[in-house]
Amino acid sequence: MADLSTDFLGIRSPNPFWLASAPPTDKIINVMRALDAGWGGVVWKTLGSQVKNVSSRYSSVNYGSKRMMGFNNIELISDRPLHLNLREITEVVKRYPDRAMIVSLMADNDRASWHTLIRQCEDAGAMGFELNFGCPHGMTERGMGAAVGQDPEIAKMVVEWVMEKATIPVITKLTPNVHSVVPTARASVEGGSNALSLINTIQSVTGVDLDTLVPNPYVAGKSVYGGYCGPAVKPIALKMLTTVAQDPLTSTVPISGIGGISTWRDAVEFMLLGATTVQICTAAMTHGFRIIEDLCEGMSNWMDEKGFVHTRDFVGKSVPNITHWEDLDINYHHIAHINQDKCIHCGLCYIACEDTSHQSIRLDRGNPYNTYTIIEEECVGCNLCQLVCPVADCITMVEQRVSPEYVNWKEWQRRGLPLNDH
Amino acid sequence: MAILNNRLSPSAYAEHFQDIHPPFETLDAALVEANRCLFCYDAPCTKLCPTSIDVPKFIKQIATGNVRGSAHTILSANIMGAGCSKVCPVEKLCEGACVFNLMHEPPINIARLQRYSTEKAMAARWPLFTRKPPTGKRVAVVGAGPAGLSCAHALSREGIDVTLYEREPKGGGLMTYGIAAYKVTPEFCEEEVQYILSLGGVTIQYEQTLGANLTLETLQAQYDAVYLAFGVGQARQLNIPGEALEGVVDALSFIYQLRAEGFSAVPVGDKVAVIGMGMTAIDAATQARRLGASEVTLVYRRTQDEMPCTQHELDIAKLDGCQVIWLAAPSEVLGLDGKVQQLVCERMELGEPDASGRRSPKPTGETFAMHVDMVIKAAGQEPFGALVSNLSLAHKQGRVQVADKTRTNLPGVFAGGDCVNGGREVVDAVQAGKDGAASILIYLAGSHS
Ligand SMILES: Cc1cc2nc3c(=O)[nH]c(=O)nc-3n(C[C@H](O)[C@H](O)[C@H](O)COP(=O)(O)OP(=O)(O)OC[C@H]3O[C@@H](n4cnc5c(N)ncnc54)[C@H](O)[C@@H]3O)c2cc1C
Ligand SMILES: Cc1cc2nc3c(=O)[nH]c(=O)nc-3n(C[C@H](O)[C@H](O)[C@H](O)COP(=O)(O)O)c2cc1C
Numbered sequence: 001m002a003d004l005s006t007d008f009l010g011i012r013s014p015n016p017f018w019l020a021s022a023p024p025t026d027k028i029i030n031v032m033r034a035l036d037a038g039w040g041g042v043v044w045k046t047l048g049s050q051v052k053n054v055s056s057r058y059s060s061v062n063y064g065s066k067r068m069m070g071f072n073n074i075e076l077i078s079d080r081p082l083h084l085n086l087r088e089i090t091e092v093v094k095r096y097p098d099r100a101m102i103v104s105l106m107a108d109n110d111r112a113s114w115h116t117l118i119r120q121c122e123d124a125g126a127m128g129f130e131l132n133f134g135c136p137h138g139m140t141e142r143g144m145g146a147a148v149g150q151d152p153e154i155a156k157m158v159v160e161w162v163m164e165k166a167t168i169p170v171i172t173k174l175t176p177n178v179h180s181v182v183p184t185a186r187a188s189v190e191g192g193s194n195a196l197s198l199i200n201t202i203q204s205v206t207g208v209d210l211d212t213l214v215p216n217p218y219v220a221g222k223s224v225y226g227g228y229c230g231p232a233v234k235p236i237a238l239k240m241l242t243t244v245a246q247d248p249l250t251s252t253v254p255i256s257g258i259g260g261i262s263t264w265r266d267a268v269e270f271m272l273l274g275a276t277t278v279q280i281c282t283a284a285m286t287h288g289f290r291i292i293e294d295l296c297e298g299m300s301n302w303m304d305e306k307g308f309v310h311t312r313d314f315v316g317k318s319v320p321n322i323t324h325w326e327d328l329d330i331n332y333h334h335i336a337h338i339n340q341d342k343c344i345h346c347g348l349c350y351i352a353c354e355d356t357s358h359q360s361i362r363l364d365r366g367n368p369y370n371t372y373t374i375i376e377e378e379c380v381g382c383n384l385c386q387l388v389c390p391v392a393d394c395i396t397m398v399e400q401r402v403s404p405e406y407v408n409w410k411e412w413q414r415r416g417l418p419l420n421d422h
Numbered sequence: 423m424a425i426l427n428n429r430l431s432p433s434a435y436a437e438h439f440q441d442i443h444p445p446f447e448t449l450d451a452a453l454v455e456a457n458r459c460l461f462c463y464d465a466p467c468t469k470l471c472p473t474s475i476d477v478p479k480f481i482k483q484i485a486t487g488n489v490r491g492s493a494h495t496i497l498s499a500n501i502m503g504a505g506c507s508k509v510c511p512v513e514k515l516c517e518g519a520c521v522f523n524l525m526h527e528p529p530i531n532i533a534r535l536q537r538y539s540t541e542k543a544m545a546a547r548w549p550l551f552t553r554k555p556p557t558g559k560r561v562a563v564v565g566a567g568p569a570g571l572s573c574a575h576a577l578s579r580e581g582i583d584v585t586l587y588e589r590e591p592k593g594g595g596l597m598t599y600g601i602a603a604y605k606v607t608p609e610f611c612e613e614e615v616q617y618i619l620s621l622g623g624v625t626i627q628y629e630q631t632l633g634a635n636l637t638l639e640t641l642q643a644q645y646d647a648v649y650l651a652f653g654v655g656q657a658r659q660l661n662i663p664g665e666a667l668e669g670v671v672d673a674l675s676f677i678y679q680l681r682a683e684g685f686s687a688v689p690v691g692d693k694v695a696v697i698g699m700g701m702t703a704i705d706a707a708t709q710a711r712r713l714g715a716s717e718v719t720l721v722y723r724r725t726q727d728e729m730p731c732t733q734h735e736l737d738i739a740k741l742d743g744c745q746v747i748w749l750a751a752p753s754e755v756l757g758l759d760g761k762v763q764q765l766v767c768e769r770m771e772l773g774e775p776d777a778s779g780r781r782s783p784k785p786t787g788e789t790f791a792m793h794v795d796m797v798i799k800a801a802g803q804e805p806f807g808a809l810v811s812n813l814s815l816a817h818k819q820g821r822v823q824v825a826d827k828t829r830t831n832l833p834g835v836f837a838g839g840d841c842v843n844g845g846r847e848v849v850d851a852v853q854a855g856k857d858g859a860a861s862i863l864i865y866l867a868g869s870h871s
Contacts, residue, residue, distance in 0.1 A: 064485070065457040344521040347463030368466035368519040390460050391525065 002303035003310050004296055006040065008254055008277050009169035009194050011127045013040030013100040015296050016311055017267065020258050020279035021046050021104035021130060021173075024289075026078060028088035035092070037289035038296065041100025043197075043279060044089060046077035046132045047117065048106040053079045059206040059216035061232060070232030071282045072206040074217060074224055077106050077132065086124040093125035100277075101125065102171065106132040109148075111161045118165045128168050130256075131159065131193070133184070134175035134200025146200070149175035152187035159191030171256060174198040174240070176233075181240045185250040196244055197256035197279065199237045201227025230282035234260030238273055245274025245319045262291075264298030271311060272318035329406045334397040335379040336360070336386060338372055342394035345369040349385035349395060357384050423795040425669055425761075427689040429714030435685040438712035442604040442738070443508060445537050452538045456485040459530045466519035467532060472853045473500035477516055481535055493543035494550045496536055501575045502568050502852050504540035505597050505614050507533045509605045510849050511701070513734040544617050553623050554581035559866050562587060562645040564632045567595020568848045569651035569839025571618050572855025573862075578623035580863055585645070587630040593619075595653055596840075597848060599678045602705040604712070608681065633809045642834060646869065647862045650822065650830070650837040651855065652809070654845045658802040660697065664755030669762030673698075673706040673800035680709060691796025693717040695765045696744075697752055699729040703800035704739050710798065711742045718744045719792065723751040723770050728780040753789060755797055764791045803845050810841075827854070828861035834869075836862055 004015040019025050019034055021043040031042050053075055061070035078085060093101050103126040107113040121129065133149030148154050155172070162170055172188035174181045176199040185196055203225045208215045215223040237259025244250045257275025261267050262283040270278050283291055299311075308314045338349070338361075350361045350372050360378035364371040374385075386395040407417070430438070446452040459481040467477040476495055483492035496503035512518065512533045520529030543550065559582045563570045566588035574584040592598050593615040597606065619626070630636045632652060641648045657672040659665065669691065680688045694715045696707040699722035711718045720739065722729060725748050729736065740746070750767040757763050769788040776782035805820030816823040816831040821844045828836045838854030840846065 065454050344524040345462075345466060346460050346521045347465070348460065351463035363464075365464075368469040370464055 002300045006277055011100050015040040016277040017295050018043055018277055018279045020281040022281040024284045031092050034289045035096045035099050038292045043102040043104050043130050046104040046106045047085055048077050049108055051076040051079050054219050056217045061206050068230055068286045070228055071230035072204050072226040072228050074226045089124045102128040102130050104130045104132050114161045115165045130171045130173050132173055134173050146175040146177050149184050150178050152183040155184045156187040156191040159188050159193050163192035169194045171195040171197050173200055175200050176202050176240055182243050182247050185244050189250055189253055195254045199240055199259040201229045202233055204228035231260045231262055242273050242322050264295045271315050274316045274319050276315055326409050330412050331402045331407050333402045334381040334399045335376050336374045337396050337398045339394050342391050344391055348388045352384050352388045423692045425689045425691045425796055428686045439603045452484055455531050456481050467516035470515045470519040472849045475499040477532055489539050489542050490548055492539040496540055497550055500852050501572050501618055504544055506849050507537035509601050511732055514732050551579055551621050553579055557581040559646045561647045562641040563649045565651035566593035566626055567653050568851035569855040572852040573649045573858045574624045575618050576856050576859030578621055584624045586626040588628050589631040591628050599681050638813050646866055647834045649858050651839045653840040654803045655806045656804055657799045658804050660799055662752055662754050667755055667757040667762050668760050669795055670755055670797045673702045673798050676798055690715045693794045694796040695794045696720050696798045696800055698800035699731055701731050704731050704735045706798045706800050707739050707744045708742045720744055720746045721750050722748055723783040762795055762797055765794050765797055766791045828858045
């Protein structure tokens with residue numbers, strides 16, 4: 001049996017699944033339900049000066065019959081009194097000493113405010129801090145959240161304030177609303193941050209109501225940019241995670257991966273690309289805390305199958321497999337193959353290739369079923385047909401190297417090798 | 423044993439004849455199904471639709487919330503798309519071809535989705551089509567069934583004034599008077615006809631019978647072209663002794679009465695034998711059961727492998743409690759006091775394949791008798807042979823002969839639907855009407871210049 005327990009800078013949790021700082025971790029009743037369900041820990045909803053929220057707050061992007069493919073919010077940090085939050089944190093830590101209790105912070109923009117808040121939370125029993133440098137709305141106008149995370153120098157300064165005071169591990173949470181997360185990540189580590197987490201939400205407009213013509217979410221005839229998260233953002237989060245995991249400086253600290261994780265598969269992918277723990281918000285808000293069961297069971301079964309005993313055995317394993325385009329092997333070639341026994345003749349591969357790619361699929365008309373076959377000479381191995389095919393393993397990509405030798409683009413140019421002639 | 427009408431309470435009739443394919447109740451339900459559709463290219467479902475409805479397109483349009491566009495996609499290919507969504511044998515057409523069958527998954531519920539869009543269109547009376555400016559041309563259409571209505575609609579869209587001549591007091595043809603009552607209601611049929619005619623440019627003259635109070639010569643003289651779509655006639659005679667006894671009825675008259683006069687008006691026996699295994703036989707058998715017959719037996723001279731109805735239809739009959747006797751041909755009806763008492767059948771065996779490619783039944787000489795009080799004849803329909811030959815139309819055993827699917831031997835006279843194909847489905851008749859209209863337009867353009 002695989003061991004899912006995790007040690008993040010000395011903060012232990014029975015599994016790598018933490019609830020991200022958000023409504024699921026906003027108060028004791030939610031948090032206790034989560035921990036009873038089996039979550040490894042929580043990052044408490046961001047604390048700071050008390051704010052007031054609006055109604056409504058959320059909107060989503062649906063895709064086909066799937067709801068909440070992307071999720072968007074215009075909420076602020078905790079709108080509850082600080083003393084209530086602190087009392088509840090103490091209570092939870094007492095009742096669940098084996099679970100991670102990280103407290104997310106966004107103090108007002110001065111050293112004293114940060115120091116006071118840090119002391120209050122440490123007194124309440126926090127095991128670690130997560131600095132919210134990422135919230136993209138509401139707080140930025142006040143010079144907080146993403147406004148901090150978007151400017152490496154300010155971020156470094158705030159981290160330094162925090163490190164002067166904090167006696168427990170500090171994680172800096174990065175905003176994705178930048179062209180690269182690396183500068184702020186580096187600045188934070190230089191400022192002393194013990195760890196990084198990413199991503200927070202991405203600025204977005206999820207849609208416009210075609211009757212009222214007002215974008216969502218709707219607040220008295222108006223809307224604002226919200227923070228986007230959920231399954232739709234996973235690829236973006238994975239990319240940003242990889243850049244931090246590959247950077248010589250930022251890769252020296254542990255990372256907590258966040259953004260669109262819904263299943264154990266997603267979590268494994270984040271961990272393969274460098275995350276020690278993962279954080280989840282939207283998936284829990286979509287289905288409730290019960291998803292923790294399959295998150296743990298699925299990861300455990302996968303680890304058993306692959307022979308991994310501890311999660312640290314596979315964390316970061318895929319990081320070296322993302323390289324530079326210039327280093328890719330141009331002599332590698334694969335072409336599509338359609339298994340005629342599995343083909344259901346839907347024609348999706350054909351029309352995609354014919355209209356938008358390389359006209360590499362041959363159509364022989366039949367009534368009612370056409371036959372589709374690959375024209376191997378034309379196939380560039382782009383994968384499009386395989387991607388649109390609704391049948392598992394019907395279209396496979398078969399390796400057909402152009403030549404056994406590894407030749408990258410620079411070498412190709414150096415040798416004056418031929419380019420396409422059509 | 424007796425033949426009686428009014429066997430059931432109104433609520434029992436209502437329950438027995440309720441809609442066999444209920445619609446999607448909500449948009450959400452339709453969306454779940456619409457989103458399951460793969461949106462195939464050169465889709466097999468479309469290819470097996472005689473009217474070539476662009477099925478993936480109309481389903482996608484439901485999914486995108488463009489229900490009006492969806493209805494337009496359906497109805498521009500098949501003006502009876504609403505009716506067809508309820509009566510088409512989709513298991514052998516679009517749904518039978520759905521690629522999900524090849525994955526051993528249930529096919530997309532195409533008919534139900536089609537019903538969703540077209541019912542919305544009908545209920546709101548969306549004006550989906552407009553007429554081109556009048557051309558001054560006039561066409562007479564005989565028969566306001568699916569073929570006639572489809573032809574009339576297609577012509578009117580092109581700016582041609584159409585007059586429909588119909589024998590019955592209502593339009594719709596067998597849709598209104600022949601198809602099983604648990605598939606369509608009289609109200610629906612009437613609304614569908616109204617919706618088709620709401621385009622304008624088509625007038626219907628009811629209770630006008632070609633060959634009785636109407637002649638082809640008059641029509642030819644008064645109109646620029648004539649389209650014949652009068653369908654087929656009564657059930658084929660059995661030509662066996664006892665056929666004239668009280669209690670031997672023709673399936674089409676039986677169903678006509680049921681559709682035209684209401685359930686309680688139709689007399690039905692306790693024990694009923696239905697001769698045949700086509701769609702009409704199934705409908706007669708199931709509806710006899712639903713009217714209150716205690717025992718209904720379908721008698722067919724071949725086996726299940728050769729039956730003309732689909733497995734789906736046979737299953738409906740079986741679920742209704744109808745019995746089946748395979749390889750039996752009726753040889754005599756025995757009666758007492760002029761009323762049916764027994765049906766004598768001869769056992770058959772299969773011999774060599776016949777013209778239809780099916781193995782033909784051969785008598786074995788062995789007979790048996792069934793105690794029944796009613797015999798419903800549903801062994802195929804006879805074309806209007808006399809009418810067709812009186813009109814000097816070229817024909818094959820009463821079926822009007824046409825060139826290019828549409829042109830009869832008489833100049834300016836076109837024909838289509840059951841009267842040409844001998845009796846198929848509504849959807850075939852609709853396509854025939856479209857083809858007829860296209861030919862007529864070419865003919866009119868030629869005669870103009
Ligand atoms: C019992 C039964 C059940 C069926 N069930 C189904 C089903 O479930 N699904 C399906 O798709 N198909 C079904 N069909 C077949 C379908 O009804 C026909 O294929 C279709 O109606 C043919 O259309 P049509 O316009 O050619 O002929 P019809 O529908 O027969 O219309 C012909 C019209 O012409 C009129 N007419 C006839 N003679 C004259 C005349 N001399 N002068 C003027 N008007 C005249 C008739 O009154 C009628 O209105 C069924 C048929 C029967 C008999
Ligand atoms: C309604 C809502 C409120 C959030 N509030 C906070 C917050 O107070 N502090 C914070 O650091 N992140 C906040 N987040 C961001 C999440 O913690 C997380 O980074 C993001 O949702 C991506 O993860 P996911 O795709 O699993 O939802 C919030 C997200 C949502 C949906």
